[in-house]
Amino acid sequence: MKSSNVGMTLLVMALVAGCGSGGSSGTGSTTTGTTSGTTGTSTGTTGTTTGTTASNVLAVTVNGSLCSGSTSGSYVNKPCVSVTICTPGTSTCQTVSDILLDTGSYGLRIFSTALTGVSLTQVASAGGGSLAECVQFGDGSALWGPVMTADVVLGGESSVQMPIQVINAGFGSPPQTCRSADASPTAAGFNGILGVGLFARDCGAGCVDAADNGMYYSCSGSSCTATAAELAKQVPNPVALLPLDNNGVIVQLPTVATNGAASAAGSLTLGIGTRSNNIPSSVTTYPADASTAEFLTTYNGTTYASFLDTGSNGLYFPATSLVSACTVSGYSAWFCPATTKSLSAVNAGYNGSPFGTIDFTIGSAVTMFNSSYMVFPALGGAMSGGFDWGLPFFLGRNVYVGIDGTGSPLGTGPYWAY
Amino acid sequence: MKHSTRGRWACFGVAVSMLVLPRLGEAALGGTAASVAADRAALAAVHRATTTRGAYTVQEFRSDSSTVREYVSASGVVFAVVWNGRAHPDLTTLLGSYSGEYRAALRQTARTRGLRRQQVQSDGVVVEKWGHMRNLQGRAYAPALIPTGVTIDEIK
Numbered sequence: 001m002k003s004s005n006v007g008m009t010l011l012v013m014a015l016v017a018g019c020g021s022g023g024s025s026g027t028g029s030t031t032t033g034t035t036s037g038t039t040g041t042s043t044g045t046t047g048t049t050t051g052t053t054a055s056n057v058l059a060v061t062v063n064g065s066l067c068s069g070s071t072s073g074s075y076v077n078k079p080c081v082s083v084t085i086c087t088p089g090t091s092t093c094q095t096v097s098d099i100l101l102d103t104g105s106y107g108l109r110i111f112s113t114a115l116t117g118v119s120l121t122q123v124a125s126a127g128g129g130s131l132a133e134c135v136q137f138g139d140g141s142a143l144w145g146p147v148m149t150a151d152v153v154l155g156g157e158s159s160v161q162m163p164i165q166v167i168n169a170g171f172g173s174p175p176q177t178c179r180s181a182d183a184s185p186t187a188a189g190f191n192g193i194l195g196v197g198l199f200a201r202d203c204g205a206g207c208v209d210a211a212d213n214g215m216y217y218s219c220s221g222s223s224c225t226a227t228a229a230e231l232a233k234q235v236p237n238p239v240a241l242l243p244l245d246n247n248g249v250i251v252q253l254p255t256v257a258t259n260g261a262a263s264a265a266g267s268l269t270l271g272i273g274t275r276s277n278n279i280p281s282s283v284t285t286y287p288a289d290a291s292t293a294e295f296l297t298t299y300n301g302t303t304y305a306s307f308l309d310t311g312s313n314g315l316y317f318p319a320t321s322l323v324s325a326c327t328v329s330g331y332s333a334w335f336c337p338a339t340t341k342s343l344s345a346v347n348a349g350y351n352g353s354p355f356g357t358i359d360f361t362i363g364s365a366v367t368m369f370n371s372s373y374m375v376f377p378a379l380g381g382a383m384s385g386g387f388d389w390g391l392p393f394f395l396g397r398n399v400y401v402g403i404d405g406t407g408s409p410l411g412t413g414p415y416w417a418y
Numbered sequence: 419m420k421h422s423t424r425g426r427w428a429c430f431g432v433a434v435s436m437l438v439l440p441r442l443g444e445a446a447l448g449g450t451a452a453s454v455a456a457d458r459a460a461l462a463a464v465h466r467a468t469t470t471r472g473a474y475t476v477q478e479f480r481s482d483s484s485t486v487r488e489y490v491s492a493s494g495v496v497f498a499v500v501w502n503g504r505a506h507p508d509l510t511t512l513l514g515s516y517s518g519e520y521r522a523a524l525r526q527t528a529r530t531r532g533l534r535r536q537q538v539q540s541d542g543v544v545v546e547k548w549g550h551m552r553n554l555q556g557r558a559y560a561p562a563l564i565p566t567g568v569t570i571d572e573i574k
Contacts, residue, residue, distance in 0.1 A: 075531045104534070104550035136506050138534040138549045140524075176508050189531035195551065202551060206482075206504060212462055214483025214505025292553040307550055313532030316548070333533055383535040383548050385555060385574055390534070 054277050055156030056245045056270040060101055063374035064263035068098035075189045076374050077313035077391040081268060083194060084153035087118045088161055094118050098191040102311030103401055107202040107235035108152060109143055109165040110192030111185050120148040123163050125218035125227050132217045132224055133165050134178035143167045144174045144181035152238050160241045163233060172219040196249050198293040198414035199404050200240035201231055240403050245271025247406035250278055251310060255396030258361060260373030272400055273409040280400060284356055285410045285417040287349040293414055297387040299345040304387040308399060308416050312390030316383035323362050325382040334365030334381045446514035448560055451494045460511045473565045497563035498573040502555040506547060513558055516543040
């Protein structure tokens with residue numbers, strides 16, 4: 001998609017100079033030090049748009065220093081963080097960057113090939129096997145691999161022991177739905193995913209009693225069969241397990257010009273109203289459905305289920321006469337209006353209130369992809385059935401993600417607020 | 419837009435229906451109403467509801483991982499399948515005789531990373547996936563089999 005990767009990488013590096021500690025720039029930076037999170041993490045030495053160095057703040061770069069050049073070269077609007085993983089109970093830790101920040105999923109998943117500096121053990125499944133998981137996404141892609149116990153460090157917070165998914169397409173015998181699972185960071189476009197959406201567990205109650213839940217498997221030898229998984233063994237949203245700052249996150253990204261930018265730098269703040277740097281102001285809380293995390297978007301006279309997803313790289317919604325699918329060869333997934341379209345929708349809580357108008361713009365994906373930029377606030381594509389507010393929605397906004405069942409000054413989760 | 423969409427598919431349908439006729443007795447998309455029960459059994463699902471919407475009937479059944487709705491025309495042919503849940507179901511079963519051409523078209527569809535929806539189109543079937551963790555969604559329909567007067571916007 002890009003023809004000027006080298007030049008752009010240099011440009012990105014120049015723009016973010018001074019925005020990354022040495023320990024955060026690679027995937028193989030094993031450190032042996034404290035597990036308190038002050039060693040080897042990206043927080044503390046990172047200049048974010050908020051200028052804070054608080055322990056509950058992680059740097060986020062959209063196609064910046066926290067995104068690997070080898071996987072981000074053809075993938076626009078990718079928000080990345082780094083996360084530190086430690087061998088449980090030890091000070092042997094590794095910081096992994098190029099982790100996709102994803103408000104559309106729940107749980108930490110990292111490719112086994114990116115976890116070379118730590119030693120993790122598998123989580124046992126009921127019945128004597130080991131637990132593995134098949135996770136599918138909206139684009140039909142999937143991740144497969146064992147569930148393992150790790151000490152996880154977010155920013156400067158204390159490490160917390162929890163299950164994570166170690167992505168490994170070659171592990172055991174995957175179910176049919178994971179037989180074409182992504183085999184490498186290059187295939188996926190990232191080293192891992194940090195799912196910080198509205199739920200505390202990736203599956204929840206639906207996987208506690210039902211074996212055919214479509215997500216969890218028990219493996220003995222190379223044989224894997226569907227299994228139920230108790231809550232404590234499911235892959236959790238790591239934020240929900242923090243001792244403090246565990247009721248949600250705030251995603252803060254800067255405004256980007258309509259025609260794009262090479263990269264953008266922002267922050268992920270842990271907790272909502274839990275300390276002085278995350279007290280909400282001037283935002284509206286939109287309650288989300290407790291089973292789907294969705295709220296409502298009315299656009300062009302039709303109301304759709306909708307969600308806010310940093311892991312989607314565009315604004316995806318049904319094509320209409322207002323903006324139709326691109327007819328340029330190779331661009332049918334996108335919108336490419338001849339002139340930038342100013343559009344409007346109304347978002348509402350899942351029960352219809354409160355509601356508020358959202359103005360947004362859709363530009364030509366052809367023009368964007370032929371530019372040297374990697375961050376585009378006006379990128380969109382046609383999707384039937386729903387409204388996916390992807391990364392462009394987050395540019396220039398502070399978005400509050402309230403975890404199910406937790407309270408904050410904004411109310412009780414699950415909710416989106418901005 | 420609804421009208422232009424319907425018009426496009428109607429024309430497409432005329433062209434394709436002469437080439438791809440559903441064979442009676444096959445499961446799922448393109449199959450008979452009786453195949454809905456076979457699909458339900460294959461997915462270990464239980465029947466939830468039957469809804470009649472004018473020119474067609476929707477049979478809904480639910481497994482532990484997803485809810486599936488099959489659209490059956492008045493003439494007894496499954497012309498669309500819709501799903502949502504924790505997992506995209508194994509489409510080999512739900513697409514029936516269209517499964518092979520879907521897989522072939524899927525192999526021809528370039529992966530676009532970051533794009534969180536997928537559309538795969540072959541001569542006889544359109545398959546779309548979207549959604550997010552805990553509510554993955556999708557639909558498949560055979561344009562040639564959609565009854566006259568039914569728009570694809572109704573398939574949801």
